[in-house]
Amino acid sequence: MEVMQVLHMNKGDDENSYAKNSKVQSKIISLGKRSNEEAIMQMLCTNIPDIIGIADLGCSSGPNSLSLISEIIDIICAKCRDLGRPTPELKVFLNDLPCNDFNSIFGSLPAFYDELRREKGSEFGPCFVSATPGSFYGRLFPSRSLHCVHSSSSLHWLSQVPPGLESSARTTTIMNKGKIYISKSSSRGVLEAYSLQFQTDFSTFLKSRSKEIAAGGCMLLSLMGRRSTDPTTDDSCYHWELLAQALMSMVSEGLVEEEKVDSFNAPYYGPCVEEIKIEIEKEGSFIVNRLEGFEIEWDGGVDDADTTFGAQLRGQRVAKTIRAVVESMLEFHFGKDIMDELFKRYGEMVEVYLSRTGTKYTNLVVSVVRKG
Template sequence: MVLENILCMNTGNSDTKELPILTHSIKAIANNHDTVFGQCFRIADLGCSSSKNTLLVVHNIINIVHQMCEEKNLKAPQFQVSLNDLFGNDFNTLFKMLPDFYTVINNEKDESFGPCFVSAIPGSFYGRLFPDQSLHLVHSSYSIHWLSQIPEGIENNGSNIYITKTSPPNVLQAYRKQFHSDFTKFLQMRSEEIVPGGGMVLTCIGRSIVDPTSEDSCTLFELLAQSLVDMVKEGMVRESDISPIHLPIYHPCQEEVRNVIQNEGSFSLDNLVVFRLNWDPNDNDFINTNDVNNETSQRHGENASKILRAVTEPLLTCRLKKSIIDEVYKRYGKLLAKHLAQKKTRHFNLSISLTKK
């Protein structure tokens, strides 16, 4: 199974958390490259997906640059924006959004605003995508925790679809090794494409502790696996159908991210910010440690199930009949609701800003 043919990246809802980091990174690039302003600022968004959030990120970056130009009384640069995702991504949807995007940008800015040119660059970001030293800023949101392939030698992980406390030690080691290899490759490829002094802002789902079986990393996928196991017990799914299912993701801890960056050596780590988000992106309650009533937990469970379905369904449909997929995620939503009623586990997120040496 070639993962590049079935996966497309999924953007997150961390825009407000990323803005200060983006602002800081763009200011640093401006200090290193005074000539950029008045010429062309080249941006790449890796793992862009095809939602409205994609162009919102671009909009935010343009606003930051434009505001800096106004503050320093500088001419705004032209913008060259490259949107990247795997070949299966729905780039046509993005292209259809561009006329409205251009209209909004042009209406917001004055005559000094430099034109913006948007294009698509399909392909895996674990390989080369751009010419040498052609980019000033690389952005990637909720993509680098996706692995280039399923780790090798994890067939003994049983009915687990990801790392759990019952996973054999070799499974944990295989996932860790694959992430370290992939993230190192990612940094190496970008080091060739970014100008010296250029920057990257990366956001991914991580975990809060060194232990890879931490609750905030694994519970979501343990509950999805439980939905499948329950259907096996009821004869709706064969065990042989679910045992080969393994998710090609890895949620790193802060120490792992720092170590890979340091060992690869092409970038300096400027900032690493952690923050938590609820499983249901519509849930704004960050005070209570569990959902306050059954109706609330049901709603949050259903919403969280929809979000995870968008991410995991392409992987399940490779092994399971499409006719039972709805039932899988219906059960999943109920398990999520039951968990949230007892304990509101949250995503642990990492936002990283880097500068090319």
């Protein structure tokens, strides 16, 4: 599976779209707001360039994309207002893989500009938004052209399935039989393959950004991870375990070929704090300002949780959230016909699991500054 050609959030605005099912990601953005403000304010205290380059890596589409940029612009405008100086020109680059739904973002730009002008008035300077398709596991921008880089809910996606896990006609041993990610029954070889792929990818990411970010510039990263050094803990991998169980239930009924499950492994890895620290220190271009974790409900938390139907529908909400993110990969591998049944079963399994446990996602927030 070529991740760059297959991975994208569900497009459009129907009931299974990412635009309608990205509350978890919205919650993650809100949890990182304090770190964003702290890092950007610190950057602007030392120098406010005439043109500020801002990049959102893994921007996806839907309401979260431009709300994040709007938040960063708010912080910059507030600082310039406090200093009694005009807001500099802003160059905003929205990055994601080429198959992302950039058209929907562009369609919402006129309203975005109108709202900025209405709220900021004369203090709002020129702002130029453009798309930069491509993988952030490599160079995307000219040297020293960026001052603020943000990435939310993206860096847990790997550039590829770890080598050695994908089975083929030549494969004699199935490394991760009946599973689609790390699980408590995974062999040491599976754990090491995932860990090594994350190290390789995150190192490449840091090296690329170190060339693109100007001295004193900030980078704000938010990604799914785990609190424990053990990658098999429930907060790290059990949402994948339940999806594998849903697939295997369909295998038992002859609806899915077992070989199909054995040959699918998610290009995903939720690191721990120590793994992130090691790679940042090893690369050497950045100073860590903040590195912390937050817990998030699997459905992002809902206002109607205390109503009669709240608990009953929780599994369905989680299933829709996961479907909006991973359906493109699953459909490519298993075909479109099984998706409705798969996520129906998945929702039921999630509902049972969450009724018995208090498991939450762990989201890691990282704030770094480019050394001079």
